[in-house]
Amino acid sequence: MMETENILEVKNIVKRFSGVEVLKKVSFEVRKGEVHALMGENGAGKSTLIKIITGVYPKDEGSIIVDGRDADINSRQDSISQGISVIYQELSVIPTLTVMQNIFLGQELTKKGLLDKKRMREKADSLIKRCDFDIRPDDYVETLSVAKRQMVEILKALLYDAKILIMDEPTASLTDKESDKLFNIINRVREQGTSIIYISHRVEEVYRIADRLTVLRDGMVVGELNKQEITHQRVVQMMIGKEVKEQADKANKPIQNGNVLSVQNLSREGLWHDLSFEAYGGQILGIGGLVGSGRTELLRSIYGADRYDKGEVLFNGKPVSRSVKKNIRNGMGYIPEDRRGEGLIPLLSVGDNIAMPNYDMLSNGMAVVNHAKELELGEEMIREIDIRPANSKMPVRNLSGGNQQKVVVGKWLARDLKVLLIDEPTVGVDIGVKGEIHQIFMRLAQQGVVIILVSSDLKELIQISDRIIVLHEGSIFKEFSKEEATQQKILLAASGIA
Amino acid sequence: MKKGKIISQLKSMALLLILIAVAAVFEGKAFFSFFNIMNILLSVSVYGIMICGSIFPLLVGGMDLSIGSTAAFSAIIGARVMIAYEFSTVGILAGILAAMVTGAAVGLINGIAAYYFDVPALLATISTQYVFYALAQLITENKTVSCGNSDMFAFIGSGTIFGIPFPIFILAFLAAAIYFLLNKTVFGRQVYAVGGNIKASRMTGVNAGAVIIVSYVLSGVMAALGGMVLTSMNTMVKASTGYGYELYVFIGLMVGGVNFAGGEGTIQGGLFGALLVGVLSNVMMMVGIDATYHNMIQGIVIIIAVALTARRALINSGLSKKAAS
The missing domain is CATH 3.40.50.300 (P-loop containing nucleotide triphosphate hydrolases)
Structure with missing residues (x-):
């Protein structure tokens, strides 16, 4: 393992909505170049936490430290300039534009006030090569599968020099095969030195790709596990806070009513x-x-x-x-x-x-x-x-x-x-x-x-x-x-x- | 969610109160006179009647821009029937019925074009707006149709009961009926459902096509009724009767917080919006603002009012994010 330097430290974050504490002194760290899974049931506070890190919501207490410095994140723009990118479950790529147009959307390269397509294509090409993605800059996004659209989102994030990439339930709409591909993509992005916060419900996949994981429950951090400590039973138990019974086997045979x-x-x-x-x-x-x-x-x-x-x-x-x-x-x-x-x-x-x-x-x-x-x-x-x-x-x-x-x-x-x-x-x-x-x-x-x-x-x-x-x-x-x-x-x- | 709604409703309300306060300071006595209040209500009554119909296409996610010429065309047909029966009681009733049937037919065409032929509602109803304007010109040979010979028919637009103009009663009755339809009936639920998510409505067995078409039919019928009231007020009707009314109607609905993407909005909101615009014109007149400035001020106030309601959507979505996390 490399030196354990943290790219992101979240300390004692408290968030209240109309007086109700939804985050209760949440702290966790993300190391440089790791895939850190954030898990928890719906309502555990994952989304709220992410929205605070990305500047969508203001925090009530606590601090966020990016790369050793106190980051004063008050807006989405602040978090982008700190190198934090998010890929939401609903992808935000525009289907009718090409891969290149999507990647450079809002940060187009220009020469004398006109679009510098040559340089953009070169840059897109080199990014795609670096990540070894199977897409071309001039492909229209509407012709791409969901997994490839995610590649486009990732490229966009990398273009912003993302140090931290947050992925919210990225496999929710993927088939198993596509998920496998996504995991390869994530591995490649990690090798580029970008840290990834991976939010998911699916214990099986976290097991496969996370270096570490943090579990939230009822707005609190209930535990942190290293890769070798992650087991299905343990994660589930932490998430729901009680021992899960194996599904009752259907000993009581149902009625056959002839329908x-x-x-x-x-x-x-x-x-x-x-x-x-x-x-x-x-x-x-x-x-x-x-x-x-x-x-x-x-x-x-x-x-x-x-x-x-x-x-x-x-x-x-x-x-x-x-x-x-x-x-x-x-x-x-x-x-x-x-x-x-x-x-x-x-x-x-x-x-x-x-x-x-x-x-x-x-x-x-x-x-x-x-x-x-x-x-x-x-x-x-x-x-x-x-x-x-x-x-x-x-x-x-x-x-x-x-x-x-x-x-x-x-x-x-x-x-x-x-x-x-x-x-x-x-x-x-x-x-x-x-x-x-x-x-x-x-x-x-x-x-x-x-x-x-x-x-x-x-x-x-x-x-x-x-x-x-x-x-x-x-x-x-x-x-x-x-x-x-x-x-x-x-x-x-x-x-x-x- | 609820809180955001109430706050913004209060804001629009506050705007109304400011207008009233302005009027009170400058022309308090005249403004609050029974006569003036009736005047305001009367001035918005025809718009209000049309709003009772136009809200439906909006709620199901479309819109009906043809109401102006629907009103004129239907009222011309109605007037012809009344003239043919020499304004007898039966003749007047038959005329109103004929106008309503005509309005319904126009609505049916709009609905079918919008639903079955997938023409965008905006385009379909602008087209019918032109077509029926031209038809109205054709059948009247571009002349006015006079309806001034009947006291009974004139009562609809100009009569009073206990000093209250009759159109206000018509509006009150229709508004109550539409409120009932939207809030207490299965059809009302289906209107909101189709506007909120047409696919999901279909999956629960709602006949979305029927709901949409009936919505346009209601819009046509109410436009026709508005046209008849207008005809009675003016004692005549011509192709340009009701011209431009659709804009006023949509401003009322928009100011009243009806979501133009469908699925959200109330009849009381729409009528409140119309009232706000009515009070504004009245106050400007009372305070003695030069007529040249009326349109300008009206435009500015409308933008403010809509911004206040649009803000509601923002507050809502913000709260909903919080609630979901």
């Missing part, structure tokens, strides 16, 4: 051909496959939100409608992949979001809303699945990712559900809430609901599915029972290998 959803010879140009399978009440059917294998479209087609060319979907022998509205009336529910884009109406309150599919029960003949019932439903769901903060009037955009997802799940729980279609239910959700959401699904299955789950999180897929089918190139490549399934087997099947 069956059967998909017959479903075909859609370019996606799947003659796809047939059955899902049974009381079971969770997992669907594995690579991103782009048509799993999301499959769920949407069953739900009535997407069209298919040929084939049939039957529930207990009767054809399922192609209208979302009718399917909801008949007991179907859908939890979409894109929580903010399709699952929630961010401006509306928790209560209104939960009420959305339920107005058939909350109004007289779909006209006048029974406000008392509406409020009651919101309150009931908040209590039942522990949505925090417990305020049905709060706009959902103010909730953390995990609690937002609970709202998406909660809106279906009041209904007499027969079929629930679930797409990537725990992306960006912290580990505690993830467990709670799994419990809800398993409980529903035990009540006889037909559940179809699509997930790229193989652990999740194996953990809660009773049966798993794996799609490859538009048809079912393999089927596994719960006992047979392993992450490796599913991955191999998804790639069409074995």
